Amino acid sequence: MSSPILIVGAGPVGLCLACELARYGVPFRLIEKRPEASKTSKALGIHARSLEMLEDMGLVDRFIERGLKVHRMNFYAGGKQLTHVNLSEVDSKHNFTLDLPQNLTEALFIERLAEMGHKVERYVELMGLSQDEDGVAVELRKKGGVVEKSTYPYVVGCDGSHSIVRKILGMHFDGNAYPEHFALADVHIDSALAPDEMHMFFHGDGFLILFPMRDKRFRVIATVSTTDEPELDEAYFQQLMDKRTKQQSHISDGIWFSNFRIHHRIVQEYRDGRVFLAGDAAHIHSPAGGQGMNTGMQDAYNLAWKLALKSENLGDLLESYSPERQPIGRGVVELTDRMTKVATMQNPVGAAIRNRLLPVMASLGIVQHKMVDSIEEIDVNYRDTKCVGEYLGAAAASTRSPFAQGPQPGDRAPDAIVTQSESGKPTRLYDLYHGPHYTLLLFISSDANEDELSHMKLTLEQSQRRLGKWLKCACVSGRKLPRGLDSTDYVYLDARLTAHKNYGVTQVQALYLIRPDGYIAFRSLPLDGNSLIAYLNRLKIGTV
CATH class of the missing domain: 3.50.50.60 (FAD/NAD(P)-binding domain)
Incomplete structure (x- = not known):
């Protein structure tokens, strides 16, 4: 092309x-x-998964330098805090939303x-x-x-x-x-509210949200009456703040006002x-x-x-x-x-139920974790698509196998810290994945025998011939290298077995092919090079 x-x-x-x-x-x-x-x-807001994307692109540090890290979302009704969501719970190095x-x-x-x-x-x-x-x-x-x-x-x-x-x-x-109309302002707000957290206020007249920016500036979004045509200025938003938040605050230095509908x-x-x-x-x-x-x-x-x-x-x-x-x-x-629909609920009975249920649900760890993963888009996956695949041997097919509970084809590939075998340098798996290429991640047991090592090396050679510069290889062993596997730039030790745990690998060899966008294309347990080649053949990827 x-x-x-x-x-x-x-x-x-x-x-x-x-x-x-x-x-x-x-x-x-x-x-x-x-x-x-x-x-x-x-x-x-730039969420955790997008920040991981920007890290792959080599841009994340610039973005973080210019933005504001937001670790909490707070919810209020009647001027009192109902609950909060802790964005730091997200399973990512970038455990926050970046407001920029x-x-x-x-x-x-x-x-x-x-x-x-x-x-x-x-x-x-x-x-x-x-x-x-x-x-x-x-x-x-x-x-x-x-x-x-x-x-x-x-x-x-x-x-x-x-x-x-x-x-x-x-x-x-x-x-x-949506039937509701909305008003927006970017203003400076002096108040006791945390200047680096999001605040959402439920009120009978409609909600009001404060999205933080740097230097005590906030984006204010509020539902407004469809019959009124108010002049959007600092005084108008001050009235909204006073009535809906019940917080002592002072709005000034407005630089953008707008009204809109959403679809x-x-x-x-x-x-x-x-x-x-x-x-x-x-x-x-x-x-x-x-x-x-x-x-x-x-x-x-x-x-x-x-x-x-x-x-x-x-x-x-x-x-x-x-x-x-x-x-x-x-x-x-x-x-x-x-x-x-939950936020704009006007029915007093429904709003009361919402205000009672929200703290209860947010207090459940599994609910909060799922909510955070959805907001930060960590849970995005492509499991049900034709471009992913797997090979499972008898042991892996068992529901008792950790591999069966590990990340599935189409899931976001987990991160972990491993040690480069030659230099002893700690290295993130994500650092290996970064770049315009697939990554072949091979797990090899510390007590692998000669036949297993030969098969692993053959798989490496076949895959490299197939994908050329589009492939980067990483071989991860346990606390020590198996006899017959030399220290090279693509061999890593996983002394704490963190990578093994994150990928659901125990004592057997396993294989993961990670796509250029950081999602799992294919996995195999045990490590089976023929099944990988069959997968590449099915999708017609690489040079034959």
């Missing part, structure tokens, strides 16, 4: 996709009809693109699109009304909720608008031939949970490596994009819909 991929829309999703394609060395063209990048904060205004998110992506020699083409608007089996013909209107006609192998619509790409394709955007909509397919949709072009939903931008960026993260694999003629997994991401988008739409 020597011709560039056309990305329509340079918001966070389009920019994320562009950065990923640049990292993979895939040519692209990024167009945007807006004359300049966003100047308002818009989407704020969207304009800064875009600026950091643009900065990274410039470092890699790319930029956004502004004043360029998509006017028409048609496709056949050879490519996608587009008509673009550039600054000054100049019309350009070009053809691209693929087009990705990252052009938001009013997507022209989606409209040209005639895709139905199924869903509805919950999703397309049934994220792909039409050679054209793909990502982000708000494919799904929009309530801002409850702050998952919109995150889900969109992860759409881009999922699609990028598949476009790269296709560009190098090493496999065509593009058919898996919609089956993997559409159910995730639908799940987010459904989750945020439930959260919004």
